[in-house]
Amino acid sequence: MHYRMRQRLVSIGDDYWIETDRGERAYKVDGKALRLRKTLILEDPDGRELAKVQERVARVKDSMEVEDADGHRMALVKKALISPLRDRWVVKIGDGPDLDIQGNILDHEYTFTDGRTAVATVSKKWFRVADTYGVEIAPGQDPVVVLAATVAVDMMAQPGR
Numbered sequence: 001m002h003y004r005m006r007q008r009l010v011s012i013g014d015d016y017w018i019e020t021d022r023g024e025r026a027y028k029v030d031g032k033a034l035r036l037r038k039t040l041i042l043e044d045p046d047g048r049e050l051a052k053v054q055e056r057v058a059r060v061k062d063s064m065e066v067e068d069a070d071g072h073r074m075a076l077v078k079k080a081l082i083s084p085l086r087d088r089w090v091v092k093i094g095d096g097p098d099l100d101i102q103g104n105i106l107d108h109e110y111t112f113t114d115g116r117t118a119v120a121t122v123s124k125k126w127f128r129v130a131d132t133y134g135v136e137i138a139p140g141q142d143p144v145v146v147l148a149a150t151v152a153v154d155m156m157a158q159p160g161r
Contacts (some may be wrong), residue, residue: 001143003027003135005125005150015121018147021126021134027144029151038064042148051148053155064152066145075145077152087157091149101148108133112140112146121147 041091063078103110
Protein backbone atom coordinates (compact mmCIF):
# COMPACT_ATOMS: atom_id res chain seq x y z
CA MET A 1 0.00 0.00 0.00
CA HIS A 2 1.22 3.49 -0.85
CA TYR A 3 0.52 6.52 1.33
CA ARG A 4 1.12 10.19 0.59
CA MET A 5 2.50 12.44 3.33
CA ARG A 6 3.46 16.07 3.40
CA GLN A 7 6.72 17.21 4.93
CA ARG A 8 6.94 20.38 6.98
CA LEU A 9 3.33 19.96 8.03
CA VAL A 10 4.13 17.68 10.94
CA SER A 11 4.22 20.17 13.77
CA ILE A 12 2.62 20.59 17.11
CA GLY A 13 -0.71 22.34 16.84
CA ASP A 14 -1.25 21.39 13.20
CA ASP A 15 -3.43 18.67 11.73
CA TYR A 16 -3.05 17.00 8.35
CA TRP A 17 -4.22 13.94 6.45
CA ILE A 18 -2.19 10.96 5.29
CA GLU A 19 -3.78 9.91 2.01
CA THR A 20 -3.63 6.78 -0.10
CA ASP A 21 -2.01 7.04 -3.51
CA ARG A 22 -5.56 7.38 -4.87
CA GLY A 23 -6.10 10.54 -2.83
CA GLU A 24 -8.41 8.95 -0.23
CA ARG A 25 -8.01 10.13 3.35
CA ALA A 26 -6.62 7.18 5.32
CA TYR A 27 -5.34 8.65 8.60
CA LYS A 28 -5.47 12.03 10.30
CA VAL A 29 -2.46 13.31 12.23
CA ASP A 30 -3.70 15.58 15.02
CA GLY A 31 -1.01 17.79 16.59
CA LYS A 32 -1.91 18.37 20.23
CA ALA A 33 -0.79 21.93 21.05
CA LEU A 34 -1.70 22.09 24.73
CA ARG A 35 0.56 19.28 25.91
CA LEU A 36 3.86 19.64 27.75
CA ARG A 37 5.49 17.08 25.48
CA LYS A 38 5.41 16.96 21.70
CA THR A 39 2.39 14.78 20.99
CA LEU A 40 0.66 13.72 17.79
CA ILE A 41 -2.42 11.52 17.56
CA LEU A 42 -2.96 9.22 14.57
CA GLU A 43 -6.69 8.77 13.95
CA ASP A 44 -8.79 6.86 11.44
CA PRO A 45 -11.07 8.87 9.10
CA ASP A 46 -13.90 8.62 11.66
CA GLY A 47 -11.80 10.27 14.39
CA ARG A 48 -10.99 7.14 16.41
CA GLU A 49 -7.55 7.27 18.01
CA LEU A 50 -5.26 4.55 16.67
CA ALA A 51 -1.89 5.65 18.03
CA LYS A 52 -0.24 8.40 20.03
CA VAL A 53 3.28 9.55 19.12
CA GLN A 54 5.02 11.51 21.85
CA GLU A 55 8.41 12.49 23.18
CA ARG A 56 9.83 10.35 25.91
CA VAL A 57 10.26 12.05 29.26
CA ALA A 58 13.98 12.89 29.67
CA ARG A 59 15.02 9.23 30.15
CA VAL A 60 16.01 8.44 26.57
CA LYS A 61 17.39 11.19 24.38
CA ASP A 62 16.22 11.38 20.77
CA SER A 63 13.36 8.94 21.15
CA MET A 64 9.62 8.95 20.76
CA GLU A 65 7.07 6.47 21.99
CA VAL A 66 4.16 5.12 19.96
CA GLU A 67 1.23 3.95 22.08
CA ASP A 68 -2.10 2.44 21.10
CA ALA A 69 -5.42 4.03 22.10
CA ASP A 70 -5.28 2.24 25.49
CA GLY A 71 -1.82 3.62 26.33
CA HIS A 72 0.12 0.40 25.65
CA ARG A 73 3.48 0.79 23.94
CA MET A 74 3.41 -0.31 20.31
CA ALA A 75 6.92 0.89 19.50
CA LEU A 76 9.83 3.04 20.63
CA VAL A 77 11.54 5.02 17.86
CA LYS A 78 15.07 6.16 18.58
CA LYS A 79 18.12 7.47 16.80
CA ALA A 80 20.70 4.68 16.65
CA LEU A 81 23.69 6.11 14.82
CA ILE A 82 24.68 9.20 12.92
CA SER A 83 27.18 8.92 10.11
CA PRO A 84 28.19 11.46 7.47
CA LEU A 85 26.27 9.72 4.68
CA ARG A 86 23.37 7.86 6.27
CA ASP A 87 21.19 8.17 9.33
CA ARG A 88 20.25 5.04 11.21
CA TRP A 89 17.24 4.68 13.49
CA VAL A 90 15.63 1.73 15.22
CA VAL A 91 11.99 1.00 15.90
CA LYS A 92 11.68 -1.28 18.93
CA ILE A 93 8.42 -3.16 18.36
CA GLY A 94 6.56 -4.36 21.43
CA ASP A 95 5.35 -7.69 20.04
CA GLY A 96 7.35 -8.25 16.87
CA PRO A 97 10.77 -7.96 15.28
CA ASP A 98 12.50 -4.60 15.61
CA LEU A 99 12.79 -2.49 12.49
CA ASP A 100 15.92 -0.70 11.30
CA ILE A 101 15.59 2.56 9.39
CA GLN A 102 18.46 3.58 7.13
CA GLY A 103 18.94 6.17 4.45
CA ASN A 104 18.76 9.90 3.99
CA ILE A 105 16.15 10.99 6.53
CA LEU A 106 16.19 14.71 5.73
CA ASP A 107 15.64 14.04 2.02
CA HIS A 108 12.90 11.48 2.76
CA GLU A 109 14.74 8.62 1.02
CA TYR A 110 15.00 5.73 3.46
CA THR A 111 13.97 2.13 4.10
CA PHE A 112 12.52 0.19 7.03
CA THR A 113 13.89 -3.37 7.28
CA ASP A 114 13.25 -6.21 9.71
CA GLY A 115 16.92 -7.17 9.59
CA ARG A 116 17.03 -8.58 6.08
CA THR A 117 13.83 -7.71 4.27
CA ALA A 118 12.53 -4.26 3.34
CA VAL A 119 9.12 -3.79 4.98
CA ALA A 120 8.57 -0.13 4.00
CA THR A 121 10.17 2.49 1.79
CA VAL A 122 9.93 6.27 2.10
CA SER A 123 10.63 8.34 -1.01
CA LYS A 124 9.96 11.73 -2.58
CA LYS A 125 10.56 10.31 -6.06
CA TRP A 126 6.97 9.09 -6.44
CA PHE A 127 5.46 12.59 -6.36
CA ARG A 128 6.11 15.73 -8.33
CA VAL A 129 4.37 17.92 -5.76
CA ALA A 130 6.79 19.90 -3.58
CA ASP A 131 6.96 18.90 0.08
CA THR A 132 5.24 15.56 -0.57
CA TYR A 133 6.68 12.10 -0.05
CA GLY A 134 5.38 8.58 -0.20
CA VAL A 135 5.46 5.63 2.14
CA GLU A 136 5.13 2.19 0.57
CA ILE A 137 4.33 -0.54 3.11
CA ALA A 138 4.77 -4.24 2.36
CA PRO A 139 1.79 -6.59 2.78
CA GLY A 140 1.48 -7.99 6.30
CA GLN A 141 2.97 -4.94 7.99
CA ASP A 142 0.98 -2.77 10.39
CA PRO A 143 0.52 0.56 8.57
CA VAL A 144 -0.29 2.38 11.82
CA VAL A 145 3.08 1.46 13.37
CA VAL A 146 5.05 2.24 10.20
CA LEU A 147 3.28 5.58 9.59
CA ALA A 148 3.56 6.57 13.27
CA ALA A 149 7.29 5.73 13.19
CA THR A 150 7.66 7.79 10.00
CA VAL A 151 5.98 10.76 11.72
CA ALA A 152 8.23 10.30 14.78
CA VAL A 153 11.41 10.20 12.67
CA ASP A 154 10.25 13.29 10.76
CA MET A 155 9.67 15.18 14.02
CA MET A 156 13.00 14.16 15.55
CA ALA A 157 15.04 14.77 12.39
CA GLN A 158 13.68 18.31 12.07
CA PRO A 159 13.29 19.50 15.68
CA GLY A 160 12.64 23.14 14.80
CA ARG A 161 9.11 22.34 13.69
